[in-house]
Amino acid sequence: MTAAIRSWSEQEGAERATELFERTYGTAPDGVWAAPGRVNLIGEHIDYNGGPCLPIALPHRTYVALRRRPDDVVRLASADAAPASWEGSLGDVRPGGDFPSWVAYAAGPAWALSAEEGARLGGFEAAIVSCVPWGAGLSSSAAIECAMALALDDAFGLGLGGSPEGRARLAAVCVRAENEVAGAPTGGMDQAAALRSTEGHALLLDTLDGSVTQVPFDLDGAGLALLVVDTRAKHALGDGQYASRRAVCEAVAEREGVPTLGELVDPQAVLARLDDPVELRRVRHVVTEIARVREAVGLLAEGRFEELGRVLDASHASLRDDYEVSVAELDEAVEASRTEGALGARMTGGGFGGSAIALVPLDRVEQVEEAVTAAFVGRRWIPPHFLVARAAAPGGRVRSGDR
Numbered sequence: 001m002t003a004a005i006r007s008w009s010e011q012e013g014a015e016r017a018t019e020l021f022e023r024t025y026g027t028a029p030d031g032v033w034a035a036p037g038r039v040n041l042i043g044e045h046i047d048y049n050g051g052p053c054l055p056i057a058l059p060h061r062t063y064v065a066l067r068r069r070p071d072d073v074v075r076l077a078s079a080d081a082a083p084a085s086w087e088g089s090l091g092d093v094r095p096g097g098d099f100p101s102w103v104a105y106a107a108g109p110a111w112a113l114s115a116e117e118g119a120r121l122g123g124f125e126a127a128i129v130s131c132v133p134w135g136a137g138l139s140s141s142a143a144i145e146c147a148m149a150l151a152l153d154d155a156f157g158l159g160l161g162g163s164p165e166g167r168a169r170l171a172a173v174c175v176r177a178e179n180e181v182a183g184a185p186t187g188g189m190d191q192a193a194a195l196r197s198t199e200g201h202a203l204l205l206d207t208l209d210g211s212v213t214q215v216p217f218d219l220d221g222a223g224l225a226l227l228v229v230d231t232r233a234k235h236a237l238g239d240g241q242y243a244s245r246r247a248v249c250e251a252v253a254e255r256e257g258v259p260t261l262g263e264l265v266d267p268q269a270v271l272a273r274l275d276d277p278v279e280l281r282r283v284r285h286v287v288t289e290i291a292r293v294r295e296a297v298g299l300l301a302e303g304r305f306e307e308l309g310r311v312l313d314a315s316h317a318s319l320r321d322d323y324e325v326s327v328a329e330l331d332e333a334v335e336a337s338r339t340e341g342a343l344g345a346r347m348t349g350g351g352f353g354g355s356a357i358a359l360v361p362l363d364r365v366e367q368v369e370e371a372v373t374a375a376f377v378g379r380r381w382i383p384p385h386f387l388v389a390r391a392a393a394p395g396g397r398v399r400s401g402d403r
């Protein structure tokens with residue numbers, strides 16, 4: 001038996017959020033908003049390096065029921081968090097504020113909306129429920145930030161959620177919340193996936209200029225599935241390692257006189273003259289991964305999936321050997337998937353645990369799941385969880401108060 005990560009229907013999510021809201025606050029919410037988790041097909045650790053990445057939005061979403069308040073009190077409840085609720089005032093929500101860590105993700109967008117957009121919000125009550133697993137590399141963090149940002153945008157009449165340009169600004173608001181309130185130095189991929197994707201498409205995000213291209217993504221027609229393996233491994237050293245990878249990239253870019261590695265004029269020449277072996281490996285990952293994203297987009301468009309699989313494999317090798325962000329559980333998930341018939345596989349997300357993806361013939365999905373589970377059990381690891389990813393819709397309002 002293998003374990004699936006189930007996604008809720010929009011109705012189920014809206015009902016769960018409304019139920020938690022009414023139980024907690026004894027009144028009805030103004031509405032319910034939702035935003036999805038994501039899985040990145042390729043372009044890993046590139047969103048802070050001025051290059052392209054290619055995520056899809058998942059059907060797994062975080063739902064926020066919210067109601068405006070006439071004062072500046074903020075009350076939050078999350079079905080999954082500990083402590084399960086928090087109360088403060090709007091002014092308490094800021095970088096360096098004193099609150100449980102999850103509150104930074106939930107309320108950080110309120111601070112960032114005023115810091116970034118000059119928005120004047122009032123207080124609010126919110127209830128949060130989610131079927132996006134935490135820390136699985138599927139970006140539950142952006143899902144909660146973006147659901148909350150959409151809710152506040154709509155409830156306070158800011159009007160950003162209604163246009164592509166406004167959504168790009170909301171994504172920037174959420175990045176700022178994650179960087180400055182939650183203190184996580186991540187790039188902008190996750191928030192773009194949650195707010196700027198379209199159903200049935202992967203989102204080609206160019207993080208150099210923030211532009212997006214919708215890339216048709218339908219594997220069913222090709223008899224394939226994108227299998228996500230949540231290894232459920234979480235390695236404590238992950239956080240500092242992320243920041244240190246980013247610091248090396250920024251240091252080399254600065255020395256080369258460009259804002260990001262994605263803007264190197266002659267990347268091969270830079271690689272040839274880097275003599276620090278760690279810097280060489282890190283920059284080589286970034287340079288080759290950027291090239292792989294462009295290659296992958298072309299192969300996807302032409303339906304050349306065997307070759308696409310090999311590009312995924314090469315991405316994994318680069319993340320494992322050059323960027324050194326993989327761990328045994330991810331390597332095992334990738335190896336076992338390939339042995340069982342996957343066309344290609346790679347770790348996805350930041351690494352040090354979290355999830356892997358595998359491009360699998362539809363009729364082999366079960367065997368791959370069983371083989372990966374058996375490999376994990378054989379190594380006395382907790383069994384992984386699985387989902388078959390489809391490119392779902394971006395975040396938005398899912399229910400109005402006057403239903």
Ligand code: ADP
Binds near residue numbers: 138139
């Ligand atoms: P990932 O984004 O890969 O899931 P992160 O460490 O970036 O992992 O973000 C996970 C954090 O986001 C959680 O530890 C929690 O603080 C916050 N979070 C995510 N979803 C929720 C939720 N439904 N309720 C409260 N906090 C949440």
Ligand code: MG
Binds near residue numbers: 141
């Ligand atoms: Mg995250």
